[in-house]
Amino acid sequence: MKTRRAVFLDRDGTLNEDTGYPADFRQVHIYPAAFEAVRLLRRAAFATVVVTHQSGLGRGYFDEGELDALHAGFLAEFARRGAPLDGLYSCPHAPAERGGAVCSCAKPQPGLGLRAARELGLDLTVSYMVGDKPDDVLFGLNIGATPVLVLTGYGRRSEARLAARGVRPAHTAAGILAAAAWILERERPSGHGPV
Numbered sequence: 001m002k003t004r005r006a007v008f009l010d011r012d013g014t015l016n017e018d019t020g021y022p023a024d025f026r027q028v029h030i031y032p033a034a035f036e037a038v039r040l041l042r043r044a045a046f047a048t049v050v051v052t053h054q055s056g057l058g059r060g061y062f063d064e065g066e067l068d069a070l071h072a073g074f075l076a077e078f079a080r081r082g083a084p085l086d087g088l089y090s091c092p093h094a095p096a097e098r099g100g101a102v103c104s105c106a107k108p109q110p111g112l113g114l115r116a117a118r119e120l121g122l123d124l125t126v127s128y129m130v131g132d133k134p135d136d137v138l139f140g141l142n143i144g145a146t147p148v149l150v151l152t153g154y155g156r157r158s159e160a161r162l163a164a165r166g167v168r169p170a171h172t173a174a175g176i177l178a179a180a181a182w183i184l185e186r187e188r189p190s191g192h193g194p195v
């Protein structure tokens with residue numbers, strides 16, 4: 001199977017406003033720029049894959065059926081806007097300190113990325129991860145991809161936290177569309193490569 005490049009996308013604070021623990025798709029406000037970003041990435045032959053930690057399930061704020069329905073609505077909305085997503089992978093576990101199971105799928109652990117790579121035939125080393133939290137950046141590094149921090153959601157706070165830990169994303173972008181533009185510019189054959 002031929003391997004594809006992917007752009008992994010965090011959900012809350014990256015593709016949509018981070019409103020806590022939405023239990024229903026009607027509570028999800030997708031950034032209009034997210035549709036355009038996914039369209040552009042797809043046009044450049046990137047697979048676009050959402051990787052999200054939905055600990056509200058493990059915390060009991062919503063059940064599996066509700067999360068599945070929310071994600072079905074989410075995927076349908078991107079498809080309707082001409083920006084179909086290639087996959088959506090979520091970790092449902094509450095943090096261990098909140099009584100959750102110790103899992104390998106909560107970011108920054110690489111579980112979701114490895115599963116997506118296996119199921120979708122992705123080459124992680126030429127892939128990207130875009131997200132608003134330190135765990136998104138660390139996840140990107142842990143799967144061997146190039147991490148991009150966005151300043152939407154918790155991005156500003158994350159920028160300071162990462163700096164304090166000496167962790168640097170490859171790039172920091174104002175939002176999802178600027179992140180996509182940076183990736184595409186960097187990938188242009190005539191581009192100047194990594195900065």
Ligand SMILES: [Mg+2]
Nearest residue numbers: 010012013132
């Ligand atoms: Mg987020």
Ligand SMILES: [Zn+2]
Nearest residue numbers: 091103105106
């Ligand atoms: Zn998990």
